[in-house]
Amino acid sequence: MATIEDVARLAGLSRTTVSRVINDQPYVTEEKKEKIIEAMEQLGYVPNSSARRLRSQRTETIAVLLPRVTNPFFGHLIEAMELKASEYGYQVIVCQTHDKKQKELDYLQLLKTKQVDGVVMTSLANQWKAIEPYLESGPVVLCNEYMETEQVSMVHIDHRQAAYDATVHLIEQGCNRIAYSTGSQETHITDQRKQGFLQALNDYKLVFPKELEINGALDVKDGQQVFSFLQQQAQRVDGIFTGSDEVAAGIIYAASESGWKIPEDLAVIGFDNQMISLLMAPAITTIQQPVDEMAKKTIEILVGKIKSEEYRLEKQYVYNYELLKRKSTERLNIKESAST
Amino acid sequence: MATIEDVARLAGLSRTTVSRVINDQPYVTEEKKEKIIEAMEQLGYVPNSSARRLRSQRTETIAVLLPRVTNPFFGHLIEAMELKASEYGYQVIVCQTHDKKQKELDYLQLLKTKQVDGVVMTSLANQWKAIEPYLESGPVVLCNEYMETEQVSMVHIDHRQAAYDATVHLIEQGCNRIAYSTGSQETHITDQRKQGFLQALNDYKLVFPKELEINGALDVKDGQQVFSFLQQQAQRVDGIFTGSDEVAAGIIYAASESGWKIPEDLAVIGFDNQMISLLMAPAITTIQQPVDEMAKKTIEILVGKIKSEEYRLEKQYVYNYELLKRKSTERLNIKESAST
DNA sequence: TTGTAGGCGTTATCAC
């Protein structure tokens, strides 16, 4: 592998001059510049990035932590982030935590060992206290998951309000025995959503029977199980708030196999407006987040922090979401629209 | 940031000894070892990975090239690859080519600049001739996409045979005017599938009207367009082979909106057994690839090549696929099973 | 068992 030294020797010049050419610096005569470029080509020279990293203390790499790529929401996030990062000349390392505390910490270690210049966290498996020590090793930005009380930049929607709106929608569609299904417990998002959900019930004088709370539902399979759980309830459930379109899809799939009518027997609401929510029959009412913008903003902030030490202010960016009303919850409008 | 030097000084020992402790090497007294560990903790010392990389000429990082993460097939691949790679202690850089030649080459450049120890390519945007020069910079393994004629390790299924089987299935279900939809043109996979498709038609004495070949269909939206194209045909099409479940889903979605009956009016076959293929109504007949195993094997081979120069033999691993027959093509068995 | 010293490939500093 040719080094800068080899190029210098072949061109009959010094390493310094070669380095200047590589980095497009001034003070090199056109003539020598050409000679050097020719030498580089002849040797197939390419600058060694490890050496550059060591010298510059920069890696041009960021880590994106997420539970798993095949969760469509996170897939979209990392897709958009990688795209934006590559515009800035940054590489992206995928770090799938699978919601494991240890894996999350292992990946944060990349920041300490200077393998990456910064980290994006889209989910949190650990308590914030466990994360905090890593912040001094380099910039960290939260996207999706958030912690209002802490000193860190965040990009997200208002999950509390979103869940509130979704629940109100269910209630307005005539549901009065509503189940609540959530993904991982103990995260701030989950917490916020639940608050919104309960608030809505409360505002409409409905009670929430504790046995209708289901935890740990993340994908289609889980959704199917959620349905059989609902099916077993002595007192009929007529609506469910799920934290994910996949879970909602699983419920609808299982429900239709069991002969339940959606939304007449059960109104179902998802989250994230994944493709699946549109394709299911009936199409799933859901919350749309501006994923691309959130991803881009996150990378922007992170790169800003990496490039300038002064970019120190921790900011919170709250994006708008949209409640997309579709067939899976359309219980009342059927009649109403029939009269128009 | 503390360095090995700082630790050595604090512990009153040499860099060498500290290095030995870091790397778990023998010949250090328990006593000094403890002293060093204590010093490391006190300083919050963490070895600098850039320096290690430069010294060891190893990055413990691999690049995975793919069109885009949100294509579920590739999402699954990279998910499984990252998992396996992390077992081996390797980081994974996501490299989304978006099927662009230049991006693909840019990412291959990571191999030249020694930013990664090896590369996995799951798709090919460039001609092989353009890729070949990069092979001398480090190991490359193909997964999914392949080039039988070339000297490189590959992991894949037999797409020619798979397409053949799928097409025969359509024919056996009574289709005789079958359309063919493919993703990116000019790749070997596309080529192979088309061969299989044509062979099947030929074996059953059917002709393929050239106007029924559709190129560049990749996702649900494209599928919807494919359907409107089919709808416009003067002579009714009664079956379609698509290279993707997403396209198939898009077709079915659009078809049912237009009042077509699937599979009676049109039999649709997908590819990859994505979740969506099971959830659609009707469920989509598809080809299942052993994605996890293929991904794991790919990483195994790549890491093997990285670790040992002798791991030089280029091998071709051909995995078995499975044709999953579902409702979207069930035109004949309806009657048959009715009689049982 | 421990330490010295050189070098991995680059770039920044400073002198010429």
Added chain:
DNA sequence: GTGATAACGCCTACAA
């Protein structure tokens, strides 16, 4: 304009 030289932080002969 150009070049010698010293770092960046680590590892590893080799010497002691």
